[in-house]
Amino acid sequence: MPKFGVCQTSKLNLTSYSGLALIGQCCEAAQVDSVIDPRLPVSQGMKTSDxxxxxVGLLSLGKSDFEAIEPFRTDRFxxxxLGLSxxxxxxxxxxxxxAKASELRALTDELSVRLLERTEAPITPYKGYVRFEIDTFVMDNSDTKKEDVGRTYQGVDGYCPIAGYLGNEGWNVGLELRAGTWHCARQTEYFYERAFPRVKRLVKPEQAVLMVEDSGFDSARLLFAKAAERDAWAAEGRGLEFITKWNPRKQDKSAWVAQAEAAGVFQETRPGKRVGRLEITVERAWGKEKRSFRLIVEVTERTIDRNxxxxxxxxIELEGWWISLDLPAKEVIEHYQYHGTHEQFHAEIKSDLDLERLPSGKFDTNDCVLRLGAFAYNCLRLLGQLGLTGEIAPIRHPAKRRRLKTVLQEIMYRAAKFVAHARKRVLDFGRNVAEHVKVFVALQDRLWRAASP
Incomplete structure (x- = not known):
């Protein structure tokens, strides 16, 4: 093994994260300057958009600490x-x-919507419905004294943010930080109010939207909120449906078995196990109003275990789903089972963007950083969907969606030589990377067109 000589020259300007140029184009497409600066002007110094x-540049490289900016202060690239002054x-x-977190966090969601609108990002349906997945997840911030860190439902100290993902691609259309002690259904109707207008802007009027939630969101208050929103969409000629998993709580399991037997719906799936599905209408009350909701209940009785x-x-095991869909029970359950794919999106935010442990001790600042992380998430997801799937993608296994880690490895961390000469900016990728250069050029052209007035 030869011993390599080491030298450092002032003639070359190399970068190991050339993909950051595409994040700058995403910021242009999202019109960051025009969204942020008129609302948060400064009399002197750097603009708020900077x-x-x-x-966002740091987050798109998987760096979430404020101190991570220091090595970049002398980096011309x-x-x-990023177009910084x-x-x-x-x-x-x-x-x-x-100082500006409370005002800034209200503007960050607009950046994601504009990015997806102006780039005409693909939003693909699943079995005829554009899915809108809502869920909470835990961010472990143990052994810290950050504001509103509390005991979460997973038994660790941290935060419990709520997120909404749209389409099979998992576009983030809402990500809000919450105290760790909050129940997932707490004030969720206000999250609906903020998220639904974004969904309307992004989904074509002729496409139906299916909202899916787990049993933590089973409450009369939220069911009434979803039903009212569904009625409002129907008045506009649009389709909105929902599936919310039923929470049995203190149900009498034996009574459900007797009801399934009386209805004659039990079927033996193997010796010692039988499954029955009931479809009933339940009247629920909230305030002074009453509504009827369709409930599918699956009753499973085992007298012999799998061994x-x-x-x-x-x-006896009970499962159920509150639904507005007019579909057979089997199809409803299949729709709900697909809900599990969104867990990957939570993991990407926490691990690939390194946002599990937030950088500040102040809640509002952490909320602002998390929402900027949602914009960085959408930027990286867009690069992955446009550049790493389809015909121009480098040879890999076929996939409908690329993980953010793959985008970081294949696009963001691609090394290049940065040349600034004669009022031109050039990235020289060198030899043997023709496929990746092709992807870079295609992405840049797409984003450049979207950023044009």
């Missing part, structure tokens, strides 16, 4: 591709985020 673009220091970023062991007492 803070946003610098933070970072400054120019000056690269901020970590202290300035932290102080400005603390052939006879049980002393039958084992």
């Amino acid at each position: 803070l946003v673009k610098a933070m 970072f400054k120019e591709v 000056k690269v901020p220091s970590s202290a300035w970023m932290r102080q400005r985020c603390d 052939g062991q006879h049980l002393l007492a039958p084992e």
Whole structure:
């Protein structure tokens, strides 16, 4: 093994994250300057949009700490591709985020919507419905004294944010930080109010939307909110349906078995196991109003376990779904089972963007950073969908969606030589990367057209 000589020259300007140029194009397509600066003007110093673009640049590289900006302060490539007047220091970023977080976080969701609108991002349906998945997840911030960190439902100290994902691609159309002690159904109707207008803007009027939630959102208050929203969509000639998993809570399981037997719906799936599905209409009340909702209940009774062991007492399991769909029970259950794919999106936000442990001790600042992370998530997802799937993608296994980690490896961390000469900016990728250069050029052209007035 030869020993390599090491040298450092001032003639070459190399970057190991050339994909950041495409994030700059995403910021242009989302019109960050025109969304942020008129609402949060400054009398002197760096513009607020510079803070946003610098933070999004860091997050799109998988860096969430304010201190991560320091190595980039003397990096001309970072400054120019993001269109910054000056690269901020970590202290300035932290102080400005603390000061402007409450106003800034209200504007960040508009960035994602504009990005997806102007780039005409693909939003594909599943079995005839554009899915709108809503769920909460846990961010472990144990051993910290951050504001509103509390005991979560997973038994760790942290936060419990709520997120909404649209389409098979998993576009994030809502990501809001919540205290760790909050129940997932708490104030969720206000999340609906903020998220549904974004869904309307992104989904074509002729496409039906299917909203899917787990049993944590089973409450009369939320069912009435969804039913009212469904009526409002129907008045506009649009389709909105919902599936919410039923929470049996203190149900009498034996009574459900007797009801299934009386209805004659039990079927034996194997010796010692039988399954019955009931479709009933339940009247629920909220306030002074009453509504009828369709409920599908699946009753499973086991007298012999999967290993052939006879049980002393039958084992009874209840599952159910509140639905507005006019579909057979089997199809409804299949729709709900697909809900599990959204867990990957949570994991990508926490691990690939490194946002599990948020950088500030202040709740509003962490909420602002998390929402900027949602914009960075959509930028990376867009690069993956447009560049790493389909005909121009480098040879890989076929997939409908690429994980953010794959986008980071294949696009963001691609090394190049940065050349600034004669008022031109050039990225030289070198030899043996023709497929990746093709992807880069195609993505840049698509984003450039979207950013044009």
